[in-house]
Amino acid sequence: MSVSETPGDSTGEQPAPYGSGAAPAGDPPGPAPERRKVRVHHLRQWKERGEPWPMLTAYDMYTAKLFDEAGIPVLLVGDSAANNVFGYDTSLPVTVDELLPLVRAVSSAATHSLVVADLPFGSYQVSIEQAVATAVRFMKEGRAHAVKLEGGSRFAPHVEAIVAAGVPVMGHIGFTPQSEHTLGGYRVQARGEAGVELLEDALALQDAGAFSVVMEMVPGEAARQVTRKLAIPTVGIGAGAECDAQVLVWQDMAGLRTGGAPRFVKRYADVAGELTRAAQEFAADVRGGEFPAAQHTFD
Numbered sequence: 001m002s003v004s005e006t007p008g009d010s011t012g013e014q015p016a017p018y019g020s021g022a023a024p025a026g027d028p029p030g031p032a033p034e035r036r037k038v039r040v041h042h043l044r045q046w047k048e049r050g051e052p053w054p055m056l057t058a059y060d061m062y063t064a065k066l067f068d069e070a071g072i073p074v075l076l077v078g079d080s081a082a083n084n085v086f087g088y089d090t091s092l093p094v095t096v097d098e099l100l101p102l103v104r105a106v107s108s109a110a111t112h113s114l115v116v117a118d119l120p121f122g123s124y125q126v127s128i129e130q131a132v133a134t135a136v137r138f139m140k141e142g143r144a145h146a147v148k149l150e151g152g153s154r155f156a157p158h159v160e161a162i163v164a165a166g167v168p169v170m171g172h173i174g175f176t177p178q179s180e181h182t183l184g185g186y187r188v189q190a191r192g193e194a195g196v197e198l199l200e201d202a203l204a205l206q207d208a209g210a211f212s213v214v215m216e217m218v219p220g221e222a223a224r225q226v227t228r229k230l231a232i233p234t235v236g237i238g239a240g241a242e243c244d245a246q247v248l249v250w251q252d253m254a255g256l257r258t259g260g261a262p263r264f265v266k267r268y269a270d271v272a273g274e275l276t277r278a279a280q281e282f283a284a285d286v287r288g289g290e291f292p293a294a295q296h297t298f299d
């Protein structure tokens with residue numbers, strides 16, 4: 001168990017929500033301490049304490065509510081909704097107008113988790129003004145708590161301007177799916193010499209005021225070095241065990257998506273199998289006259 005903060009410490013902060021440390025030994029029995037809203041400074045506290053934290057994507061009200069209640073401190077409304085909600089073959093086509101209602105749904109349902117809205121391709125690359133305007137829309141209309149965008153040093157000015165507008169920003173480097181045509185497909189990034197560039201990008205984002213950085217599909221050793229050199233937490237996806245946090249797309253993690261998954265995915269459930277079974281049983285019940293029964297019928 002980790003050392004818990006003394007209530008009423010110099011910052012006047014209550015202990016951070018979640019965390020691996022339960023109530024200190026000797027606490028009176030009773031209801032669990034009140035969970036508090038996750039804020040960006042909590043993520044940095046967990047890094048300082050060496051407590052890894054989980055992040056999942058969510059795109060709708062039910063998953064947001066379940067993951068929030070399960071203690072997932074950060075929910076990402078990913079532009080991966082392109083693949084996993086809208087059925088596009090890449091993340092490039094999804095628009096701000098398509099993502100905004102999903103962000104609003106997740107933000108409305110999450111009572112404690114920090115909700116991060118992913119800025120889609122084309123909604124921030126055009127200019128710094130466009131980046132700020134899009135981030136503001138996701139905060140104002142989507143009611144997000146933070147935004148995420150892809151890119152390193154070249155997007156540091158965009159990050160700085162969004163942060164100056166009062167919006168926390170999460171970076172995303174390594175394999176950046178919105179640039180798949182530049183990167184030449186879904187490939188591991190920052191191998192060998194290119195590890196230097198990964199670190200430069202991460203530092204530029206930190207200097208620009210990002211509160212965290214996602215690293216996608218980079219060698220574990222490169223991710224470890226970046227994580228050690230940054231004060232802000234790193235979030236890995238296919239970036240090894242040494243990141244401060246880990247993120248997966250929920251349909252991959254829960255086995256709703258069938259077919260081959262990337263190597264970095266671990267499957268924790270068979271939601272596809274369970275849903276298929278339920279649909280088949282429902283169909284058989286209807287065809288066999290078993291449903292609806294008397295208790296499903298009004299007098």
Ligand SMILES: Nc1nc(=O)c2c([nH]1)NC[C@@H]1CN(c3ccc(C(=O)N[C@@H](CCC(=O)O)C(=O)O)cc3)CN21
Pocket residue numbers: 079080083084091177186187188249251252257261262263264
């Ligand atoms: N369902 C889903 N999961 C994701 O992780 C995800 C999305 N969608 N959509 C947006 C991006 C795209 N991502 C992906 C998608 C596929 C691979 C993949 O097929 N990787 C292979 C090849 C790696 C290589 O060439 O070295 C792998 O085996 O990991 C990786 C990242 C991550 N994101």
Ligand SMILES: CC(C)C(=O)C(=O)O
Pocket residue numbers: 057076077078079080081118172214237247248249
């Ligand atoms: C995979 C995560 C990091 C993401 O950007 C997304 O889901 O869109």
Ligand SMILES: [Mg+2]
Pocket residue numbers: 078079080118
């Ligand atoms: Mg994304």
